[in-house]
Amino acid sequence: MIAGPCSVESREQLRAVALALTEMPEVSMVRCGVWKPRTRPGGFEGLGEPALRWMVDIAQELAQDGKTIEFACEVARQEHVELVLKYGLKCVWIGARTTASPFMVQELTEALRGTDLTVLVKNAPSPDVRLWMGAIERCRQVGMKEVMAVHRGFDVFKNGGYRNHPLWEVPIELRRAMPEVPIITDPSHIAGRRELLEEVAQSALDLGFDGLMIEVHPHPEEALTDGQQQVTPNGLKELLGSLTFRQTESVVADEELRLLRSRIDRIDDQLLRLLASRLEVSEKIAQVKARDNLAVFQPKRWDSLLQQRLSEAIDLGLEQEFVKEIFEKIHAESVRVQMNAKG
Ligand code: PEP
Ligand code: MN
Numbered sequence: 001m002i003a004g005p006c007s008v009e010s011r012e013q014l015r016a017v018a019l020a021l022t023e024m025p026e027v028s029m030v031r032c033g034v035w036k037p038r039t040r041p042g043g044f045e046g047l048g049e050p051a052l053r054w055m056v057d058i059a060q061e062l063a064q065d066g067k068t069i070e071f072a073c074e075v076a077r078q079e080h081v082e083l084v085l086k087y088g089l090k091c092v093w094i095g096a097r098t099t100a101s102p103f104m105v106q107e108l109t110e111a112l113r114g115t116d117l118t119v120l121v122k123n124a125p126s127p128d129v130r131l132w133m134g135a136i137e138r139c140r141q142v143g144m145k146e147v148m149a150v151h152r153g154f155d156v157f158k159n160g161g162y163r164n165h166p167l168w169e170v171p172i173e174l175r176r177a178m179p180e181v182p183i184i185t186d187p188s189h190i191a192g193r194r195e196l197l198e199e200v201a202q203s204a205l206d207l208g209f210d211g212l213m214i215e216v217h218p219h220p221e222e223a224l225t226d227g228q229q230q231v232t233p234n235g236l237k238e239l240l241g242s243l244t245f246r247q248t249e250s251v252v253a254d255e256e257l258r259l260l261r262s263r264i265d266r267i268d269d270q271l272l273r274l275l276a277s278r279l280e281v282s283e284k285i286a287q288v289k290a291r292d293n294l295a296v297f298q299p300k301r302w303d304s305l306l307q308q309r310l311s312e313a314i315d316l317g318l319e320q321e322f323v324k325e326i327f328e329k330i331h332a333e334s335v336r337v338q339m340n341a342k343g
Contacts, residue, residue, distance in 0.1 A: 002072065002184065002213040003236055004031035006226040007044060008051035016218040018058050020233030022067045026240055029091060031213060034073040035080055036225060037097045044224040052087040072120070076104065078111035085115060093120035096152055096189075099135045100124035106138060113142035120148050120184065120213075125155040125164070129173045136181060148182040149174055150213055151204075153190035163192020163229070166200060168207060184211035188229045194220070197231065198242055208248040214239070275330070282334040286341035296338045302331060 003021055008014050014032060021027045032055070036046040055071040062069050072091035075081050076098045084092055092112075098104050099122055112119065119139050124131040132149065139147045151171040153164025171183050185204035187197045201212055217223045220230035231239060289296060306327055313323035 001026045001211060001240075002029040002031050003027050003216045004029075004071075005033070005217045005223070006188075006215045006230060007033040007036050007224055008047055008054065008073075009044075009224050011054045011057075013218055014051065014054050015058050015061075017216055017233065018062070018069055018071075020218075021216065021236075022062055022069050024233070024237065024240075027236075029070045029072050031072050031093075031215070033225070035076060037074070037076060037095050039097075049083055052083055052089070055089070056087050072118075075108065075111075078107065081108070081111040081115070081117075084117070089117070091118040091120065093122060093150060094135060094139075096122045096125050099131055100126065102131075102134055102138075105135045109138045109142045109144070112139065112144060116145065118146040118148070119144050120150045122150040122152050122186070123154070123170065123174075127154040127156060127165075127167050127170050129170050129177070132170075132174055133177060136178065148184055148210075149178075150184045150186050151190075151209070152186040162190055162196065162200075164190050166190050166203065168203065171209065172207070182210040184213050185209050186213040188213070188215040188226070191229055193228045194231055194235070197229070198239055201239065202243055205243060205246050208246060210248075278330070279334065279337050282337045283341045286338035289338070290342045296342065297335055305331075 001024075003024075005013065005017055017032075018030055021030055032051070034046050034048060034051045036044060038045060052073075059069050059071070070090055072089065072093060073084065074095045075084055075092045076095060081092070094105065094108065098108065121132065121135045121139065123129075124135075136147055136149060149171070151166070151174075153162060154167050154170065156165045156167065159165050171185075174181070175183060185201065187200035187204065190200045191197050197214065201214070204212060214236060215226060215230040216233055216236050217227075217230040218232060220227050220232060220235075223230050286296065288294075306324065309323060309327050310320050313320055
């Protein structure tokens with residue numbers, strides 16, 4: 001669990017959050033932005049070096065009471081890394097806008113080379129898992145030992161009421177492709193508003209992700225950045241109290257689960273076989289169309305097929321959007337196969 005303010009705004013603000021969070025055993029790291037990437041100019045851009053000095057002071061103050069605290073902040077440039085090392089931070093994160101640019105990631109990772117910082121890599125704003133993987137790979141190439149991913153949602157046209165749509169299939173794909181990389185969910189930047197945090201955080205836990213990063217501010221309504229999504233330390237306590245933490249691996253062999261999974265396996269096998277026979281028919285159709293001098297893509301046929309499938313979907317109680325996406329994919333593959341088959 002990583003928690004802390006979107007941005008460091010003053011010594012008092014940072015101290016208040018840090019003190020409150022050290023009282024919460026779940027929280028292992030305090031996040032706090034020192035250099036803020038603003039999409040448009042003119043906003044609060046972070047306090048830079050003085051904020052790092054406060055972190056050291058606050059950590060020392062807490063150490064006198066026998067408490068330990070670790071801070072993490074975003075780095076985007078070589079100078080940031082140098083300063084973070086100067087003040088002894090152990091963990092940094094690469095922000096979404098940096099991950100989007102392989103040139104920037106490359107430069108940044110050169111600055112990280114030879115350090116033993118833990119690096120958290122946020123996903124790029126666009127739902128391209130390869131950019132995310134690329135930034136993780138670049139960290140590894142320069143020898144970073146501890147690299148984790150942070151899922152902060154995606155900037156998509158239909159945002160579904162989120163600030164950044166979670167598109168869970170993307171971190172799920174990252175998990176498949178890089179199973180050794182821990183994935184931390186950032187419900188704050190996904191939700192964009194406090195009311196939605198619980199739902200997003202619970203989904204992350206239900207899906208078996210490894211941790212949460214949540215923005216916490218002593219007075220969220222006065223925050224200089226991301227005020228709507230930050231919670232007070234008490235708000236965080238309440239949120240954690242309302243969440244159900246799941247086991248990621250079943251420790252006991254549940255017989256019912258095993259049987260249900262084998263049913264799923266059999267159904268998937270049937271689905272695959274049906275897809276293969278459907279595509280065989282598509283190839284035959286390609287030959288007939290070529291013989292009759294017909295275009296491969298027939299918009300009217302596609303439209304009526306889709307409408308039919310969607311109305312069947314309603315009868316079967318299936319989500320229309322889900323069925324639409326599946327048939328769009330199947331149709332695209334059928335068109336591809338037909339284009340190949342016609343030679
Ligand atoms: C942040 O964590 O404060 C931040 C700027 O996030 P992101 O890079 O995900 O937009
Ligand atoms: Mn933020």
